[in-house]
Amino acid sequence: MKQSFNCTDCITNESIQVVVEDNLVISKTKTTFETDASLFIGPSLLDLQINGFSGVDFNTFPILQEDFITVIHNLAKEGILSFFPTVITNSDFNIISLLQNINQLCLQSALISSYVSGIHLEGPFISAVKEASGAHSKEYIKAPDWELFEVFQEASGNRIKIITISPEWDNAVEFIEKCVANNIVVSIGHTVASGAQIKAAVDAGASMSTHLGNGAPLSLHRNSNLIFDQLANNNLTPSIIADGYHLPDNFLKIVLAAKNNQVILVSDSTMFAGMNPGVYHSHIGGKVTLEQGGRLSIFDNNKILAGSAVSLLDCINKLYSSALLNLATAWSLASTCPKRMVNVADCSDDFVLFKIVNNMIIIVSVIKSGKQIYTQN
Structure with a gap:
């Protein structure tokens, strides 16, 4: 036909x-x-931060080939033809196992390999301060360790292209310089870093901010804080979760205006994205409630979010339908902009x-x- x-x-x-x-x-x-x-x-579309989708968790071992392919098919229906599976803070053994798992799936399946443009390692080199670490297990958070990272990278088959770290660690600058020298995008996130530490990280080559406005303490100084420090730095490109729940419209407007739309949309989706509304069990948040529209919250306290349960297309629709951005810009922030950040050909x-x-x-x-x-x- x-x-x-x-x-x-x-x-x-x-x-x-x-x-x-x-x-x-x-x-x-x-x-x-x-x-x-x-x-x-x-x-x-390219999503640089997917923790899971359609009932599949990229942080639970083992990840089965048929499950990964299910994720691919469901993402493709929404125009997402490449993505970064995101592995978060865990024990060294578990991180290595998950990275090896994803790499093996890519080696075994040309289909999977064609969708996985890289891996995003979010941790374990983040802040140990609870309000900044969020759902990341404090037990496994540690200072940046280049030798350990090399082990992670070898396990991934050199697929790690983004790493989220906190610059508050004493050896952060040295670690960032080594990452940049090895063509790895360093993103600042889950941090309580000072303005000086953020500047030093950017001077060393950090170029991105992970889900800006989330993974930060609830109480910040009114006019001098880590969010303002990142917004004011012209060499940082923030990613944002524009799902309608993680960030209010006024914050989205400020980020988009301050960065002149040099922003990247990410879903930061969990395994509950793409699932039907209902009550589920999460190995991180325990019992959770997924509402119509994708709001995911703790079952016993629906005021507390339990992660993201929307797709990248949902985030585009949020910005466009709310008139926060025109169609061209909203689509660009989820396609050409992330591809440019990680040097993926369009x-x-x-x-x-x-x-x-x-x-x-x-x-x-x-x-x-x-x-x-x-x-x-």
């Missing part, structure tokens, strides 16, 4: 015609034909067709490597 889509590039506003026959893209060219006003084309054969319905993005078709892998029913 042959299909022709006349659509608008959501970033450049150019008119594009896509022709698909038997699920293969025959052509994708600029056109002078009249486009469908509600149909858009955009580059594939493949022209990977793209997404979508419509705007009731001010929300609805995926129509997903193309990977020139093949249509999903169409809306």
Whole structure:
């Protein structure tokens, strides 16, 4: 069957015609034909921070191949064609096991390898202060250790491309310099670092902030604090969780304005993302409640969030439908911006067709490597 889509590039506003026959893209060219006003084309999405999805936890060993492939298929339906499985603070043995597990899955499956653009190691070199460490187990938090990191990197098959650390440790600068020399993006997060320590980290090569506004103490100085220090530093690109629950709109507006939209959207999703509303058990938060819309909270206290349970597409929709960003910028923060941060090529054969319905993005078709892998029913 042959299909022709006349659509608008959501970033450049150019008119594009896509022709698909038997699920293969025959052509994708600029056109002078009249486009469908509600149909858009955009580059594939990249999520730099996924702890789990669709009932699969990337921090519980073992991760089975069929489960990983289930995650891939469900992410692909939302235009997410590459992502960074995120391994958080744990015992050295468990971190090594999980990294080896992910690497082996990539080596055994070309499909999995094509979706895993890298691994994000979030910890164990973060702050031991409880309000900053959050769900990370204090038992395993430690100072940066380059020799240990090399063991982690070997276990991952050199797939670790982002590491989140706290610069408050005495040897943080030396560790950051070694990471940068080895082409690893250093992101500041889960920290109580001073302004001087944050500046020193950036001077050493740290270039990103992990889920800014979260993983920080509840009580901060009113006009001199670690969030302001990161916002004010022009060499830091913050990632944010724009799920509508982790950050209020006024904070999102401030970050987007202060950084002139040089921001990266991440989902920071847990295994509960993509699941039906209900009561579940989490090995980190215990009994949790997942509400319609993706709000995840502690069962006994629904005022306390138990992590993120939305996808990257949900975050784009939040920013767009709330008029916090226009469509071009919102899509860019989840596609071209993260790809640029981790030096992942933006493949022209990977793209997404979508419509705007009731001010929300609805995926129509997903193309990977020139093949249509999903169409809306």
